[in-house]
Amino acid sequence: MKTSLSVVVAVLVGCALLGAPASAAPPPYPDEPSVPAAPPSPLQAWIDNTVPAPAVAADEEALWRAVLPSPSGDPILDDWPADLAAYAPGEVIEARDVTPTTAARMTVPIARSTLLKFRSTSGTGTPSFGTATLIVPAAAWTGPGSRPVEVNALPINSLGTHCTPGYQLSHSPLDKPNVDLPVFLPAVWTALGKGHAVLLPDHEGPLMAYAEPNVAAHVMLDSIRAARGHLPAELGDSRYVAVGYSGGAIAAYATAMKLAEYAPELAGVLAGAAAGGVVTDYANVAHQFNGKISSGILTTVTLAIAREHPQILRHTNSFAQWVATSPLRDICGESSGPLGIVSLPIDVGADTPAPLDSAFAAGLFEQFDLTDRTAAAPLYLYHGAHDPWIPLGDAQRVFRQQCARGVPGVFRVVPGEHLIGYVTGAAELEAWIDGRLRGVAAPSEC
Template identity: 30%
Template sequence: MAARRALPNAHRDPASARRPGRQQSLGSWRRLAAIALSVAAAALAYAPPATATPIYPIADPDPFYWAPGDVGNFAPGDVIRSRPMPTGAYAGATAWQLLYRSSNSANQPIAAVTTVLIPAGGGLNRPIVSYQPFVNSLGMQCAPSHSLFNGTMQEAPALNLLLARGWAVAVPDHLGPTSAYGAARLGGRLTLDGIRAVKRFPPADLAGSPVGLVGYSGGGMATGFAAALAPEYAPELPIVGVAQGGVPVNIGKLARDVGLQPSPLFGLGFAAGIGLEREYPAELPMERILNPAGWALRDQVANACTQEIINAGANKGFNDVFYGNMFDADATTIRILHENSLETFPGVPRVPVYEWHGTNDQVDPWLAREVMGRYCASGTPVLLDLIPGADHGSAIFQGAPRAYGYLSDRFAGIPAPSNC
């Protein structure tokens, strides 16, 4: 078992909590969160007056995804339509996709999709795990509801491990109907409304099920926000535990830490800037700061999935695609970054949390430790698992089995351990 350090009950100077890390290899796309979100935050730091138009993805050609004209007449979490799905990759399971009502960051009604997988034997109010994958894309074809069934989801083997425990698994398209990559608070809301939809869908037979949340990296951001939003947004949901790993808790500070150097994964951060612009079109326009190369890159990745985005932006830097001072943030930009960063979001989970992080992660583990300390001070049981020597790419494999065991104990009613 990895070393588990006691958490502080109050904030410390972040500088005193920092530890030097070794230079990280960026060869694996699983290490994308650090560069991706830092580039996004810096790219949006200069926010001129809103006169531009965001570049939205091509609509999904499948009409199942289309919101009806009366979407606003449904309550958040209501199922609008459903369909069964083939389950070749998930032997013995039954699967449905649900289109449900939620709201975007401007509180406007939207329709979103979640996929629910039920182990053999049916629902029977068995535990539900809402699994938020790390999705780092701008095209609708890249959403989990597609990648679950076409063989492109990297985390698909984990879902079979959860099904093997007898749990139902809900997988929301937590980037929403415009693939707003980077909008973490939206991801939390979509996660909670997706759970509501699964519990309200009679064929699933999960209305009385307890709920656990799990996600890593970008999926951990959606998971963390779901946990922090739940006490006020969805207090009726019987969430018993949360497991989140490698979570970037402040994308603005991540931008400061990583800096302006070119990166093999620059395109992912640029894409996250596009995603945030989609979610806040009147407040975070990018067009006024794009140079001609930036315009070309924007057009090239607007409907792309992860690897295409990585290839298009490889080894670029801010000066290659932007005009202006990327770190001269105005009040509007700061507010939006705070709204989408767990460190500065005021909500606190009211259920037990397991947070795991590699000590050599480029996504600052010591800043995550401070956030968990704030949760502890608010009375939330937290188990922080700092994995010695692990970086962002390797920590997921070491922490995930512990995360599943942690949720299993919460479903069994075992008191939650804490190192607050």
């Protein structure tokens, strides 16, 4: 343990010294109250006595800015408008035609693709912005009503802004590629081929707060507002469905759960929300991941959420601060999994024993728990029968709760584990989406 940790620290220290600039024109520091930590364990004390703190850690706000994602180089994704508060949530701030670069990723003809930047809201309720790519197919819509829209929360699962659909579809496929993206594009192609418009929100928000459900819900809902406002004649009266799997499922599920409180005017617009392999109990999943092969994802999520809730950084030790300020803060999803090879528990980066069981962690888990809300749209939930990462029982519990509150819902246990479940659940999911977008009444199997 001692030797392997020392090697990891040496690598991270070397990487961090290479450094990259902080996010362009970052937002005000979101100072939130914290909970005092218990004294560190002997291991944690040894780590802090062995690993020197990065210089930037001397100032709390400077440390937070140092863990933000590096600028992508694209102003529409990087720059924070000075007058954000003057915009209404979902109001379009900027729009850019990105048809040529999006078309290069498609297997079906498209009429146009637009990168939208719009006002949104942070996880702590302050003005923020969001981005989303709106793709209109060349194929005509032959169903009832206006052309419908699939709001697809692709699993971004990343820390770097360049990893988002917004960056990838507005730049050359060879420009900072995210190798995960092509895996999920067939669902986009299928939707476009049916005449559906597709809206791809960058649901981690501008701080790339992977798995922060409040941020995800706000960006998703504001992207719908933005699409309707950008093309009012074409999409202003359309039906919308939110869909996502795994990291994207967090966004799709949160969209339905926060719809009534954040965007009540969209209650008749969002025809349904589908989430596969969804995390609903953060405490349970954190314990499931901790110290195992999936610990790299837990580390990635913790660093990402600290961008919206920097009080997390107050409970980290020097080792974690080196990790958070190193180039790892810009990795895409394909890199977070391999970080778990060493299977280090989250405890080695904290300053208190059993951090996942602390009062501080309990407060955070409560902020991310949406199970006390009632979905304002019909639900379709599905889960791999043998998912080793995200407990099947958590999703089943939420389904029963929502049914008891009168929400029309369907639940499917599909063959396979977490990754295979994405494939095996696709066919029936697609039929459910088509029904919602054609205006067919949502089935309920409660």
